[in-house]
Amino acid sequence: MKVGKTLLDDPACTKSTAFTREERIRFGLRGLLPYDVASISKQKERALENMRRKNNNIEKYIFLSALLDRNQRLFYRTMIDHMEEILPLVYTPTVGEACKEFAHIFRRPQGLYITPEDRGGIEGVFGNWPEKDIRVIVVTDGERILGLGDLGANGMGIPIGKVALYVACAGIQPAHCMPVMLDVGTNNQSLREDPLYLGYPFARLEGEAYLSLVDEFVRAVQTRFPKALIQFEDFLTPNAFSFLDNYGTEVRCFNDDIQGTAAVTLAGVYTSCRITKKKFSDLTIMFLGTGSAAGGTAELMVAAFRAQGLGEQQARERLWFIDRKGLVVSTNENIKPRIQPYAHAHVPCDFVDAIADIKPDVLIGATGVAGTFTEQVVRQMAAVNERPVIIALSNPTSHTECTAEEAYRWSDGRVIFASGSPFEKVCYKNQCYEPAQGNNAYIFPGIGLGVCVSSARLITPNMFLSAAKVLSNLVTEEEIAKGAVYPSLMRVREVSREIAKAVCQVAMKEALVDEELPENLEEYIRSFMYDPNY
CATH class of the missing domain: 3.40.50.10380 (Malic enzyme, N-terminal domain)
Structure with a gap:
């Protein structure tokens, strides 16, 4: 058992000034701490006060890293209780x-x-x-x-x-x-x-x-x-x-850029259908970018369409891609193998003309290039949709395809917007919108928790398809009314529990577990979860 300074310096075990009088005697800490016995709540407030004094985000990042190095439980307690402030x-x-x-x-x-x-x-x-x-x-x-x-x-x-x-x-x-x-x-x-x-x-x-x-x-x-x-x-x-x-x-492996991004994007599209009143199976979706995020999202979209009764080819025909040269069509040369199935018969054209011609219900950006959703692009999406759905996935913020403010202004406030980077609320024409961040943190932690709980031998596409459905179903009508297609980040542990439960169910259905899991999965999952307190 660690005692004295060794205990105080162990980030996983220390309680710092929260050690009680009796603990200070028992663990040889008398004289090593100030008099006050501070609760974790008081320590958290002190940490937040010090963090907020920092002049910029990189200094705050350094402060939080140092806090994790000093006191693991305090760091995680602070992050969990202030997720929207600290996760970014x-x-x-x-x-x-x-x-x-x-x-x-x-x-x-x-x-x-x-x-x-x-x-x-x-x-x-x-x-x-x-x-x-x-x-x-x-x-x-x-x-x-x-x-x-x-x-x-x-x-x-x-x-x-x-x-x-x-x-x-x-x-x-x-x-x-x-x-x-x-x-x-x-x-x-x-x-x-x-x-x-x-x-x-x-x-x-x-x-x-x-x-x-x-x-x-x-x-x-x-x-x-x-x-x-x-x-x-x-x-x-x-x-x-x-x-x-x-x-x-x-x-047991997965790629978050491909599968995590795909699931969180699909969830946002599912939620958008609750606003537009369109059937998911009727959607046409256009991607700007042909990298791993876009390719992986398209593959999960195909699975989602097929789950709605479409055939493989029908599903692929609902998906279109734009690259640096314009619309990806079947006559193009040097098409990436993962994008080839979505290169359909069409005359070559530029981005804006492709939107006018194909009339996508949803536009997804995964370019890593700032400003690629120009005013002309957003206005064209608004021209072909009463409620255009625009998802700008690229991060960090300096690389996003367009900002939330641009999307709302250029669409005359009609856009349903989500992004990979966080944005402040936008007020436009006497209405305020709070677009949620399409953060992979909604998906991969729950996937991991489900795999850990179930000991599933593999991580399968159906786990991500189920995760997307769970995430979308957890968005409240109140959140939708504010313009969000994702839940508040303050609810992310609830989201992770529900996704973990869905992962366990898929693992059992696909015979990927060696032992039967308890009927009360919710309670079983909760018992696994780390709750940082003293």
Whole structure:
């Protein structure tokens, strides 16, 4: 049992000034703390006061990281109770800036780093991790961080942030989570020339050497942490799809950029139908962008259409893509393999003409390029729809396709808008709207919780389809009236519980569990969830 200063300095065990008089005697803490016995509520208020004194979001991010390093329970209690304020600081949009500055704001090591020099010994590297019962691994190679590109080892900010969301949003035990950076180098020359850069300072590993290192990582996880799921995060699109295809049918893994984004986007579209009164099965949907987010969302949309009775080809014909050259049509050359099924017969045309011609009910942006939903684009969507649905997925905020204010103004207040980045409420013509953020935090924590609770052997597309339905069904009429197609982030733990329950049900239906789960799944799931208190 830890006592004295060792206990105070252990972030997982400390209560800091909340240790009672009796505990201070029992654990050798007399004289090591100020007189006052402060409750976790009082500590939380102090933490919030100090955080809010910071002049900008990156300083707040640094403060919160230091709080997590000092007092784990206080950090998570504060985040859970103030989710709408703190989630954007811990994750998007602030995490993008934090990744760019990662080497310069580095304070203390977090997570596990694997480099090409560890080849043949990755399992041994895992042995150095202090916790042995790992259930969730978030891994990136830093090549496509948000819309920011190749950030090398600086991309570790993403797995660290996602792990915090697993704990806060779904109650996965902190000791069961591990962020991992596959640091295989970077082709970002400015990073390699930065004297403070902390990563493997060489050009990126490619080809078979790269693939075999990833494969060794996946195999080592199965040996060292057989109960763990692997969440692939921010890999280059071809690699993201390749790993999902190669490993998705044999180990517990998923890709959040592909499947998490798809589920949260589908949920937003489902909810929009409650506003437009259109049948989901009648929708035509257009994507701007042909990367992993757009491709993955299209595939889940096909599954959703098929669940409504459409055939495979019918479902695909409801989906259209726009790339840099304009409408993706069947006569185009060099179409990405995952986009090929959506290249339909049509005359080539530009973005605005495609909207006028095809009249999509829903427009989804996944470009990573700011301003691509221009005034002309939004006005054209409003011209062909009484209530146009526009979802601008790209983040951080500086990369969003359009802002909420632009979408409402250019559509004369008729748009149903969602975005990957958070926006403040918009007041237009005497009406105020509070568009919700289409944040993957609504999806992946609940998926992870369900897999941990059920010990499902695989993570399947039906789990994400069910998650989208659950998320949409949880949006209240009051939230819809404010212009939101997602629930308040303050309800995210409720969302995660319900998604976890749906995941368990899918796992049982698909015979992916070895033991029958209890009938009262809700209570069973609650018993798994970490509740940070003293």
